[in-house]
Amino acid sequence: MMVVILIVNSVSGDGAAMGHSQTDKAKSRQRILGVASERLRGEGLEGPGVAEIMQAAGLTHGGFYKHFGSRDELVAESLAATFDEQAAATREALATSDDPLGAFAARYTAAEHCAHPEQGCAVAALASEVARTDGPVRATYTERIAAYIQEVDALLATAGVEAGDDGARREEAVARYAMLVGGLILARAVDDPALREELLATVGERAAQR
Amino acid sequence: MMVVILIVNSVSGDGAAMGHSQTDKAKSRQRILGVASERLRGEGLEGPGVAEIMQAAGLTHGGFYKHFGSRDELVAESLAATFDEQAAATREALATSDDPLGAFAARYTAAEHCAHPEQGCAVAALASEVARTDGPVRATYTERIAAYIQEVDALLATAGVEAGDDGARREEAVARYAMLVGGLILARAVDDPALREELLATVGERAAQR
DNA sequence: TCGATAGGATGATGGTCGTCATCCTCATTG
DNA sequence: CAATGAGGATGACGACCATCATCCTATCGA
Structure with a gap:
């Protein structure tokens, strides 16, 4: 007996078959970066596998290396992009406020932010893991943490705090x-809603004080 | 043809062959817990494998399940024990000090502590990973974080801070x-020694203020 | 319009890890 | 002192993962 297997070239009507154009590739790349950003913050630096990220981006795992040289490379690029997006979003959110310092603190200690690390601050989500790495990710974190501190310094300045000869404002x-x-990380680590809210509220109020 | 394989009973003279008595088992268990404690803090909740831990404890991986039902069980027990040890060590270190609050802050923000997470505070070492778990580890963290806060509250009390009707001291x-x-986690995440020391110094001084 | 280039899919490979079955050896108990 | 129980070692299994080879096919330049 002879068995003939015919594989008909089904252009699977369900999925939006990925295109092959340059703009399609750019879109794919952006989707991969976006998915990676969320998954990394939500599941940790070593949480999501390449296959999981690609699938969530609507692709299969094999094509990954047409976009990135390695998983580490994706992680580094993704987190750098995440910081850029978050900085822009923060700037936008504070632009219209008449109390930028208070708005910043309230945003950071919001219950929503606490409950969704995958969409929140990458520092709070991954800091203790980044501390164990070396290379570009840690370097990026160093820059961005320094920038965050300067941002808070600027917010204190707009709130009327004098710089001080001894660097008191810094x-x-x-x-x-x-x-x-620290307050956000602790609030997320904690099981008890009451303690979590106490941490967020206390830290948020004190950070907003003028 | 017949092949006969003779396995001679070599009692490998090099290694300190583990005993089989009950006290030996207890010692093995303690060694496993101790190794796990350091490795977990140093490499993360999912860092060290069972085989690595057992080898570092002078054993082979197979015997692991004579001591613990699963890796998760070891993690939970190990971290609970770590907190106990650290609480005892802290109590001892502060007992003789005439400025317990200052001593606590100085200990916590010491460069030594920052450089050796594997021997330091389990909260700072693992908090952002624990936030992603559920079950006994997270419950233990919740308890211990609450205890830490009460400890600081007590230290503030000995420093002369009044409780206040509105819970100001809390x-x-x-x-x-x-x-x-937060300061310790950030200091560890950061690549730049100057920024690291600034974080530790600033946070240490402010936490010690009376 | 045709051929080269490259995005994407499929499948394989080598490595790591948690877990467990099995066996050997010793401590323990009667 | 013999028999039983258990600690420890060896090895294997299945799952998962990063990476890469290969093939198909659509785009894009000539």
């Missing part, structure tokens, strides 16, 4: 930023 | 603890 900025990040 | 304790944890 100290204040460092302390408030550390408190915000 | 707020102060929450804020200072969040700042300490």
Whole structure:
């Protein structure tokens, strides 16, 4: 007996078959970066596998290396892009506020932010894991943490705090930023809603104080 | 043809062959817990494999399940034990100090502590990963974070801070603890020694203030 | 319009890891 | 002192993962 297997060239009508044009590739790349950004923050630096990320981006795992040289490369690019997006979103959100410092603190300590690390601050989501790495990711974090501190310093300035010869405002900025990040991380680690809300509220109020 | 394989009973003279007595088992268990404690803090919740931990404890991977039902069980027990040890060590270190609050803050923000997460505070080392788990580890963290905050509150009390009708001292304790944890995590994430030291120094001084 | 280039899919490979079955050896108990 | 129970070692299994070879096919330049 002879068995003939015919594989008909089904252009699977269900999925939006990925195109092959340059703009399609750029879109694919952006989707991969976006998915990676969320998954990394939500599941950790080593959480999502290449296959999972590609599937969530509507692709299969094999094509990954047409876009990135390695998983590490994707992680580095994705987190750098995440910081850029978040900085832009923050700037936009604070632009219209008459109390930018308070708005910043409220945003950061919002219950929504606490409940959704995959869409929130990449520092709070991944800091303790980044501390164990070396290379571009850690370097990016160093830059962005420094930038965050300067941002808080600027917000304190707009709130009327004098710089001070002894760098008092800079100290204040460092302390408030550390408190915000620590408070958010602790609130997320904690099981008890009451303690979580206490952490967020306390830290948020104190960071907003003028 | 017949092949006969003779396996001579070599009692490998090199290694300190583990005993089989009950006290030996207890010692093995303690070694496993101790190794796991360091590796988990140093490499993350999912860092060290069972085989790595057992080897570092002077054993082979197979015997692991004579001690623990699963890797998760080891993780939970190990971290609970770690908190106990650290609480005892802290209590001892602060007992003789005439400025317990300052000593606590100095200990926590010491360069030594920052450089060796594998021997330091399990909260700072693993908080952002614990936030992604559920079950006993997260429950333990919740308890211990609450205890840490109460500890800081007690230290503030010995420093002469009044409780206040509005819970001002409790707020102060929450804020200072969040700042300490956040500062340490950020200092570890950061690549630049100057920024790292600034974070530790600023946060340490402010947490010690009376 | 045709051929080269490259995006995407499929499948394989080598490595790692948690878990467990099995066996050997010793401590323990009667 | 013999028999039983258990600690520990060896090896294997299945799952998962990053990476890459290969093929198909659509785009794009000539």
